[in-house]
Structure formats: structure tokens, C-alpha cells
Amino acid sequence: xxxxxxxxxxxxxxxxxxxxxxxxxxxxxxVRQMTILxxxxxxxxxxxxxxxAAKLHVSKPVITRALDAMGKLGLVTRRRDETxxxxxxIQRTVGGSLYLERLxxxxxxxxxxx
Amino acid sequence: xxxxxxxxxxxxxxxxxxxxxxxxxxxxxxVRQMTILxxxxxxxxxxxxxxxAAKLHVSKPVITRALDAMGKLGLVTRRRDETxxxxxxIQRTVGGSLYLERLxxxxxxxxxxx
DNA sequence: AAAATATGAAACGGTTCCGAAACAATCATA
DNA sequence: TATGATTGTTTCGGAACCGTTTCATATTTT
Numbered sequence: 001x002x003x004x005x006x007x008x009x010x011x012x013x014x015x016x017x018x019x020x021x022x023x024x025x026x027x028x029x030x031v032r033q034m035t036i037l038x039x040x041x042x043x044x045x046x047x048x049x050x051x052x053a054a055k056l057h058v059s060k061p062v063i064t065r066a067l068d069a070m071g072k073l074g075l076v077t078r079r080r081d082e083t084x085x086x087x088x089x090i091q092r093t094v095g096g097s098l099y100l101e102r103l104x105x106x107x108x109x110x111x112x113x114x
Numbered sequence: 115x116x117x118x119x120x121x122x123x124x125x126x127x128x129x130x131x132x133x134x135x136x137x138x139x140x141x142x143x144x145v146r147q148m149t150i151l152x153x154x155x156x157x158x159x160x161x162x163x164x165x166x167a168a169k170l171h172v173s174k175p176v177i178t179r180a181l182d183a184m185g186k187l188g189l190v191t192r193r194r195d196e197t198x199x200x201x202x203x204i205q206r207t208v209g210g211s212l213y214l215e216r217l218x219x220x221x222x223x224x225x226x227x228x
Numbered sequence: 229a230a231a232a233t234a235t236g237a238a239a240c241g242g243t244t245c246c247g248a249a250a251c252a253a254t255c256a257t258a
Numbered sequence: 259t260a261t262g263a264t265t266g267t268t269t270c271g272g273a274a275c276c277g278t279t280t281c282a283t284a285t286t287t288t
Contacts, residue, residue, distance in 0.1 A: 005225045007218035014221065015156055018149035023171045028145045030245085035132035042129055049266055057137045059247065064267060069244085086254045086265040104121035107128065111119045144275085163236055173277065178237060183274080200235040200284050 009114045016110040026099075027073065032058065033066045037075060040090050041100055046081070047090040075099055123228045130224040140213075141187065146172065147180045151189055154204050155214055160195070161204040189213055 005013070021028045029037065035056060040047050049067070053060045067090060070076045074095035081087035119127070135142045143151065149170060154161050163181070167174045181204060184190045188209035195201035 005222045007215070007222050010218045010221035010225065011152060011156060011214060014217065015149065015152035018145055018152060019170065021145050022149050030144065031132055031135050031142045032245095035129065035136050038125060038129035038132060042125060050264085056133065060266065061247075061268085062245085065245070084255070084265090088266060100125060101121070103128065104124045107124035108119045108121045111124065146275095164234085174236065175238090175277075176275085179275070182237095198235090198285075202236060 005114075012114060013107070013110055016113070017107055020106055020110070026102075029070070030066075032056070032062065033070055036063065036066050037070060037096060037100065040076060041092055041096060045089070045091075046087075048081075048087050049090075052090070070096075073099075126228060127221070127224055130227065131221055134220055134224070140216075143184070144180075146170070146176065147184055150177065150180050151184060151210060151214065154190060155206055155210060159203070159205075160201075162195075162201050163204075164201075166204070184210075 036052055039052060039055060049060055049063045052063045056063075067076060067078060071078065074093055076096055077091045077093050079089050079091055081089050150166055153166060153169060163174050163177045166177045170177075181190060181192060185192065188207055190210055191205045191207050193203050193205055195203050
């Protein structure tokens with residue numbers, strides 16, 4: 001992107017994307033859940049509960065519960081770390097990839113209508 | 115903005131803004147609440163519960179409760195419509211303006227770091 | 229004036245989330 | 259091997275949100 005947003009454009013973009021999410025049938029994730037999901041998909045593994053909690057400045061139970069919820073939606077999976085069985089490794093799924101792909105397309109499309 | 119986002123840039127922007135919101139002390143609004151707030155501030159008055167519910171494809175109680183919550187935070191106010199006393203007019207506040215101003219600055223700033 | 233309509237809020241039961249604390253499992257250390 | 263740390267989960271009471279239904283008030287229609 002060559003030029004940054006104006007603040008007015010930023011709000012319009014947020015509004016449009018929010019409208020699409022609220023109107024749509026997809027269950028809309030909370031800001032926390034979405035941020036966790038994006039961390040898992042945009043940053044390099046491994047992803048652990050503790051590391052995510054520290055990164056987002058939230059407690060570990062917040063991460064655990066968000067993973068429960070997103071796991072039910074098929075957006076992430078958990079697996080035990082075999083080298084250190086205390087750890088849980090959060091893994092990507094096809095469903096999560098598709099979900100974020102749709103989000104990215106939506107944002108990208110709305111950014112062209114400014 | 116001269117060029118639209120790439121989908122990868124869109125996800126990075128969403129991630130960065132989400133991180134700032136989750137980390138910050140501000141209470142983060144739900145997607146629905148945020149979208150209602152943006153509708154009130156970006157579109158021309160008057161704003162009624164019914165119109166907002168229709169616009170977002172949600173039920174009226176969803177709007178009422180969101181207004182309750184955001185009212186407590188000082189982001190919006192309600193006033194009776196004197197010409198049709200069934201209506202409630204949702205009004206902007208200084209607090210709401212400042213809140214969205216901070217959001218806009220955040221998004222605009224993060225969009226420059228892509 | 230009476231009945232039907234419209235609007236927003238309140239009540240209800242169920243689900244989800246929160247922070248704090250307690251917990252089981254695993255690892256590291258001595 | 260026993261003790262202490264570390265990791266993720268669970269539990270607890272409290273709060274918020276959901277959809278549906280019911281309600282009070284106000285307006286419109288007949």
C-alpha cells in the first residue's frame with residue numbers, strides 16, 4: 001500500500017467490515033479470539049498457551065477458553081508437545097485458514113471502496 | 115488511498131490493531147457494539163433502535179442492550195423523540211468521539227507499518 | 229372513543245466469558 | 259528420589275450477552 005489511511009477512511013473500513021460480520025451467518029469471534037487466531041496463523045510456530053497469554057497480556061485461562069471455543073468451530077487444534085509434555089501446541093486447520101482467507105478478502109474488498 | 119490492500123496486509127493490519135486493543139486498558143467492545151457505535155457516528159441522524167436493528171439484521175433487544183452497555187461507558191446517550199414519543203434517539207457524546215478518534219488513529223498508524 | 233399497530237424496554241432461561249484460585253501432570257534440580 | 263517449578267486445565271462466583279416473549283407507552287386507524 002503506497003499511502004496510509006486517513007483516520008476517516010479507517011473508521012469507514014472498520015464500519016463496513018463490522019457490518020458484514022454482524023450481518024453474516026458466521027459466528028463472529030470476539031476481539032480476543034480473533035487476535036489469538038491471527039497470532040497462530042501469522043506467526044511462526046510453535047504456539048503455546050503460555051506464550052500467547054504473555055503476548056496478549058491476558059491470563060492463561062483466557063487462552064484456554066478461547067481455544068476451546070475456536071476448537072469447536074474447527075478453527076484450531078491442540079496437540080501435546082512430545083518433547084515437553086507440559087506444553088500444548090496450537091495448530092492450524094483447514095477451517096481456520098479458510099476463515100481467515102474470507103476475512104482477508106472482505107477487508108481487502110472493502111478497502112477498495114473507500 | 116491509492117492502492118487497495120493485499121489480503122496479507124489486511125490480516126496483518128487486523129492482527130496489529132487487535133493486539134493493541136486486547137493489550138490496552140480500554141474495555142474492548144464486541145463486534146456488534148463497535149458496529150453500532152460506528153453507525154451512530156458515521157451516518158446522519160436520527161438513529162433509532164428499530165432502524166439500527168434493521169440495518170444490522172439483529173433483534174431490537176440486541177440494540178437496547180448494546181446501548182445500555184455503551185451508555186455506561188459514556189460512549190452514547192439516549193433521548194426521547196419529542197415528535198414521536200415512541201422513538202428513542204441515540205446521540206453522540208464527547209466520550210464516544212474520543213473513543214473512535216483513538217481507534218482511527220490506531221488503525222491509521224498501523225496501516226503505515228505494513 | 230376503541231381497536232389495532234408500532235416502538236423500545238424488561239423479564240426469562242440459557243449460554244458464555246471473566247479473573248482468581250486450586251489442580252493435575254510434567255519437568256528440573258538437588 | 260524427593261522437592262520445587264512450570265504448564266495447561268478446571269472450578270468458582272459473578273457478570274454480560276443471547277433470543278424469545280411479554281410489557282408499557284404512544285400513535286394511527288376505524
